[in-house]
């Protein structure tokens with residue numbers, strides 16, 4: 040597509056060049072067309088979203104260029120005269136394409152574009168809600184680029200309308216000054232029509248922008264959530280907690296801010312550039328009408344002196360703003376972190392309400408929470424103070440700007456008898472718009488600083504996810520073998536985070552069909568060894584071989600409960616409706632939870648409702664429903680009395696005859712429920728795993 044456009048612009052170059060050679064077409068048109076054609080050819084390799092914008096500007100260039108050339112050649116009807124675009128508008132379109140191309144090569148901007156781009160390339164299906172115009176099934180790429188294009192066009196219309204307002208300003212005040220009632224009422228009618236269009240345009244832009252941001256956020260959230268949850272990345276991130284604090288906040292808030300701000304910043308800069316172009320011409324052309332003498336030297340002898348004055352003023356203030364505002368990026372970054380820490384700790388109190396109440400831990404929780412809040416307080420204070428300084432600079436700048444145009448224009452106004460008030464107000468308006476464009480950096484400093492912090496948090500999250508993915512390759516290797524019957528480990532090292540050794544060169548075989556009890560002192564590494572067998576522990580080396588295609592299920596001491604219906608809790612991690620009612624009820628009854636059979640569709644936080652023993656029975660129900668080939672029980676019956684524990688083991692043997700059970704446990708009564716024991720034994724040389732007599736356990 041972009042190559043076809045490049046070809047068209049190439050053809051236009053020839054056409055404009057011929058026109059210029061014959062006279063009427065201005066020389067800058069073929070020059071701009073040639074540069075644009077080169078940009079389009081080179082654009083094949085840049086991100087889609089920017090290529091699309093360049094394409095959009097190239098189409099605008101072609102349209103404006105043809106209109107301009109036709110006008111210069113005297114081919115446009117006189118009735119169209121008032122509506123023709125200004126002669127250099129085509130150049131601005133070409134320039135915008137060039138600028139968009141160049142920014143791709145600024146490293147920090149490129150990093151942001153690379154984060155923005157994937158949505159605009161995505162083939163994911165989506166649904167666009169357009170109110171009265173119905174709902175449409177579209178790909179995200181079509182939705183993103185389509186809405187972006189419309190919003191850009193709406194913004195061009197906005198700038199065009201601002202120029203119309205500027206000229207209206209002159210006519211309106213002149214009519215007032217001349218006490219010309221007819222002209223006054225006519226201009227008021229013109230204003231009403233323009234203002235109506237302004238409102239409709241604004242509403243369309245606001246709606247479409249919000250819809251685009253919302254869909255983009257949805258897409259990004261889906262992508263980050265899937266990366267975070269895939270391949271146990273979330274678990275490895277939690278283990279290496281220094282890498283990316285509070286992933287929840289990055290996914291919920293940072294993505295929201297990113298989609299919100301990156302779009303606003305781009306549109307803001309785009310509109311400001313157009314504004315700048317439109318009004319700098321007006322200000323430039325009227326500079327000569329406003330003589331300004333300093334020590335006898337008339338400044339209006341300098342072409343466009345008003346523009347230069349605004350520029351010098353803005354450069355000085357921009358530099359000052361940068362000096363004052365620079366630390367904002369780091370402070371904003373820290374603020375996001377401490378806010379998330381504070382919120383997370385509040386959630387932890389809510390989640391562990393019972394434990395805290397039983398231990399009467401409220402005072403210490405309060406101290407802990409207020410400590411967290413202290414960090415929020417001091418960071419917010421640092422932010423307030425920094426923003427105060429920045430606000431001082433921007434407010435002072437804004438106030439000076441109120442009077443500056445008049446200070447510069449007044450001497451000429453008073454000295455020139457026939458100068459109208461309208462000319463003065465139009466110049467003041469143009470002055471304000473140009474200075475607004477120059478001071479974009481100043482007014483947006485706070486937003487840019489916050490945005491940079493958000494970009495940093497998302498990129499460091501990306502890096503952390505990448506590292507967590509790399510860590511997947513580390514740790515004990517799990518190999519599956521078609522010929523294997525048992526789970527076997529040979530010379531396995533299991534480490535703790537920070538390369539601290541836990542188990543060194545241990546070898547073991549968990550034999551199919553044989554109930555094995557793994558024992559060892561507290562903290563000897565039994566659970567961590569189970570994590571390695573389950574394939575989630577990323578620290579260590581060696582190889583554990585498992586029989587191919589055989590499901591391994593691990594039941595921890597404290598099972599996880601999602602918030603939802605009891606049915607969903609029992610089926611977890613399968614779909615809520617994965618099991619028929621009679622299967623669920625039978626499993627519940629066999630596990631001693633028959634009293635819950637009527638509550639399958641009750642929605643609750645079941646981990647707070649059920650007793651410790653009941654929770655462990657629910658985990659057993661899950662195992663019965665899933666029927667794994669290997670069932671690893673990590674103190675999974677510790678909350679039950681010895682008789683209940685024996686019942687549960689009997690149930691597992693009956694309900695899962697093809698399942699091999701391997702348990703970790705401390706109770707001597709477990710000996711009778713197993714066929715064999717492996718013990719982790721610690722001595723001066725480290726911890727080793729050895730065969731141990733069952734009878735000797737617990738004595």
Ligand SMILES: Nc1ncnc2c1ncn2[C@@H]1O[C@H](COP(=O)(O)OP(=O)(O)OP(=O)(O)O)[C@@H](O)[C@H]1O
Pocket residue numbers: 278535536541559560561562563564565566567568
């Ligand atoms: N995520 C972790 N980060 C750092 N150290 C850990 C982590 N998990 C476990 N450890 C440490 O590894 C050691 C072994 O822990 P593990 O839970 O495997 O022991 P265990 O034999 O199952 O103990 P217990 O019988 O008391 O349950 C302990 O010293 C523990 O502090």
